[in-house]
Amino acid sequence: MSTYTIPVGPLHVALEEPMYFRVQVEGETVVGLDITAGFVHRGMESLALQRNIYQNITLTERLCSLCSNNHPFTYCMALEKIAGIKVPERGEYLRVIADEIKRIASNLFNTGILAHIIGFDSLFMHVMEIREIVQDTKETIYGNRMDLAANTIGGVKYNLSNEKIKYMIKQMDSLKKPLEEIVDIYMNNKLVRARTEGVGILPKEEAIRYGVVGPVARGSGVNNDVRVKSPYAAYDKIKVNVNVETGCDVRARAIVRLRDIQEAINIIQQCLKKLPDGPTCIDYLPEIPAGEAVAKSEAPRGELIYYLRTNGSDMPERLKWRVPTYMNWEALNVMMPGNKVSDIPLIITSIDPCISCTER
């Protein structure tokens, strides 16, 4: 059988963002892989150094649209660590709510795209329509469908009135039933199973070796959920059930994402029930001393780490972040070989790559 090389990308119909893969194939089977990135580099680490601490809240939010809440959230946590700011308890709970609602929208988007790639477009449309419930909730509570602008230094910028809490409970309840339906389809539908089961295998030991994070790790039986392993914000006060699957394939990762959505609804409901009274944000302008800090959080795609160094002025001296996709895309070297050419976009989507975060 002849061996040849085919290019996939940088602009590929099935992927939302540009990434270039040089795939070596033997007949229809993938044998090797070369990943080239760097098509959407925007120099944001440098931009962050030219802006003050407040402007960077907005800048980091625009790193990526799907995990846009986690970036300013983690950035603010790093800043608060340096300045020793104590966030009011209500603010901590509101931060968790904002984070989980973004997780629902992000995971629904990815599972929807998965259906689109396997050619099940009516399921894709249905999942995206369910996602509209979440989008409407975000627009009503935060004022925007994607960029929540919830976080600020020392707390959050939004508050939940009793009316809004009721609205949110109603919206979360209306998500449950359609969600159960689609979980059943992703788990049991013959067509979906035929395309996702046994595809893109990442064994547990390889998952540990590559240090993958988030749903990719949990789909291979590795539990490294930051929300449980090193709780931040209000996560130590609520119960988080981590979903771990042992299938190690595309199907397992999709199921982890869907189960994460159900868990996110559960977390939001816990938060709304326990929501303490009081201020949502500090009521003074913070003074940031010279220092450095690392903060991390569990983004929809996995562990997100921020490193921040300040020098006493209100411009950061260094701001660096390590995003989940950076850890996950190397594991494609394990997932790809042995699979068919038609499964390439499916396997890439199963790590939920966020190129705009990774290349910033």
Place this chain on the structure above:
Amino acid sequence: MSSFLKIAIRNLLKGPSTDPYPFGETFVPKGLRGKVKYNAKACVACRMCEHVCAGGAIQIREVADKSGLEFILWHNTCAFCGLCEHYCPTKAIRLTEDYHTAHRQEDKYRYVEKGFIKYVNCARCATPMVPIALELLNVAYDQVNEDIEKLRHLCPKCRQERAL
């Protein structure tokens, strides 16, 4: 497959879920972060909005004849993040629910929110100063009495002398 067929038929019977916009109404919740509105009367020119604005959309400058300060916000540079509203002590700046930002290419540089803060003269020494908004007094004091009301019309220097 049959499980999804049920859902597909149900969706079909529900009809289209898209809004007929721009020919009809669309979903606009209260609290949507849209175009900024500025109220010069409540502004105390602390310039915090200018400082926190990520895009540099806000500028506060003294006008050429030195009769006051001019506030300009470029709608095309605004990111609708709402930091200016959050940090404004008197809420002179706020985001409205108006999301309509379509305009002609030739109006590109005129598509701004403007305001003018006219200097007032100090009641004692007649030095021009930024008027102190009532909204600021309400933030600083529980109750604004006559004495405080008098201080409002004095420049910082005269205020200090009077207080001592």
